[in-house]
Amino acid sequence: MILGQKQLDKIDDVLKENLIGSGVQSVMLIDTAGNVIASINNGNETVDLYSLAALAAANFGAMSCMAKIVGEDEFSLLFHKGEKENIYFCKVNEELLLVNIFNNQISLGFLRLKMSKVVEELVELLAL
Amino acid sequence: MAFINLKDKVIQAKIVYYGPGRCGKTTNLEYIYDKCRLQINSEMVTVKTQGDRTLFFDFFPFDMGKISGYDVKIQLYTVPGQVKYNSTRRLVLKGVDGVVFVADSAADRRNKNIISIKNLEENLKLYNKNIRDIPLVIQYNKRDLAKEGIEILDVETLENDLNAELKVPSFEASAVEGDNVILTLKKIIYDTMSSLEKQLKQEP
Numbered sequence: 027m028i029l030g031q032k033q034l035d036k037i038d039d040v041l042k043e044n045l046i047g048s049g050v051q052s053v054m055l056i057d058t059a060g061n062v063i064a065s066i067n068n069g070n071e072t073v074d075l076y077s078l079a080a081l082a083a084a085n086f087g088a089m090s091c092m093a094k095i096v097g098e099d100e101f102s103l104l105f106h107k108g109e110k111e112n113i114y115f116c117k118v119n120e121e122l123l124l125v126n127i128f129n130n131q132i133s134l135g136f137l138r139l140k141m142s143k144v145v146e147e148l149v150e151l152l153a154l
Numbered sequence: 155m156a157f158i159n160l161k162d163k164v165i166q167a168k169i170v171y172y173g174p175g176r177c178g179k180t181t182n183l184e185y186i187y188d189k190c191r192l193q194i195n196s197e198m199v200t201v202k203t204q205g206d207r208t209l210f211f212d213f214f215p216f217d218m219g220k221i222s223g224y225d226v227k228i229q230l231y232t233v234p235g236q237v238k239y240n241s242t243r244r245l246v247l248k249g250v251d252g253v254v255f256v257a258d259s260a261a262d263r264r265n266k267n268i269i270s271i272k273n274l275e276e277n278l279k280l281y282n283k284n285i286r287d288i289p290l291v292i293q294y295n296k297r298d299l300a301k302e303g304i305e306i307l308d309v310e311t312l313e314n315d316l317n318a319e320l321k322v323p324s325f326e327a328s329a330v331e332g333d334n335v336i337l338t339l340k341k342i343i344y345d346t347m348s349s350l351e352k353q354l355k356q357e358p
């Protein structure tokens with residue numbers, strides 16, 4: 027997959043405006059092979075992006091297999107709660123996943139709303 | 155499926171070490187991790203069982219530096235070799251750009267190697283990839299066992315079993331001693347990058 031300057035800039039804008047602007051610490055767009063497509067953070071977050079992407083893609087893949095075993099097509103979102111930091115994954119399309127790291131100052135409901143908007147915008151962007 | 159970022163000029167490609175249980179895939183990555191620290195800006199991720207068997211994968215990104223103006227990052231993975239972990243093995247293969255098949259030279263592992271390379275072929279098929287087309291290098295590992303008086307398969311037998319039809323590059327190696335570990339890596343990176351370049355030229 028190849029993405030050019032314009033598309034990547036637009037992706038960055040969408041992620042910044044909707045997610046970082048809403049208080050998410052770090053957001054990453056990855057593909058299901060574990061490659062990092064785009065990543066933005068609020069400047070205070072230092073995570074090992076590539077390792078996180080590899081694990082997130084694998085985790086999502088494992089969850090999809092589990093979904094099939096219990097007779098679901100997929101679990102479209104995954105949420106892992108920690109004491110301070112949480113991770114939220116969601117699927118953009120067959121190839122791409124969004125991974126958010128956020129703390130307890132943001133409610134999950136609010137984030138879900140933002141995420142569905144972001145997914146919609148990304149799908150549109152990537153279809154171009 | 156490699157990813158090419160034209161904005162920051164980064165290429166990410168995925169190389170997977172495949173092979174039967176205990177053939178030495180993790181040992182290959184550990185050696186590379188140890189010897190090439192300058193090219194790895196990440197911890198090695200290992201998802202394993204208590205007994206040190208790979209449960210899901212080992213992983214780290216390997217920085218090749220600039221190639222024709224692009225920052226090339228190779229994502230190195232191992233699969234779990236044990237037969238029962240086929241579903242996780244498949245997941246790791248997703249989006250693979252190049253494969254190192256690590257065979258165990260120990261004589262009593264002969265059948266395990268053959269079963270594993272067939273399994274690789276089948277799992278690649280699930281992603282519409284053909285084992286004959288994907289960049290592939292075979293490594294005959296554990297050649298050092300001969301020194302300990304353990305019976306090993308001669309290279310002719312191994313080639314006949316695994317590489318008669320494929321005819322891909324192959325190397326004798328010892329992952330514990332580090333023999334030809336880096337050579338194997340260099341060869342698969344070279345072949346993977348050449349193949350990507352070819353694919354790019356074909357795209358409109």
Ligand SMILES: Nc1nc2c(ncn2[C@@H]2O[C@H](COP(=O)(O)OP(=O)(O)OP(=O)(O)O)[C@@H](O)[C@H]2O)c(=O)[nH]1
Pocket residue numbers: 173174175176177178179180181182206207208209232233234235236295296297298299327328329330331
């Ligand atoms: N003598 C010898 N032993 C080796 C060599 N490479 C690996 N081993 C040993 O073989 C055993 C298994 O090695 P691993 O690297 O964990 O094997 P693996 O392929 O990752 O196994 P799984 O994770 O179960 O698929 C370990 O005890 C290694 O020390 C080698 O070149 N020579």
Ligand SMILES: [Mg+2]
Pocket residue numbers: 179180181207208232233234235
């Ligand atoms: Mg292993």
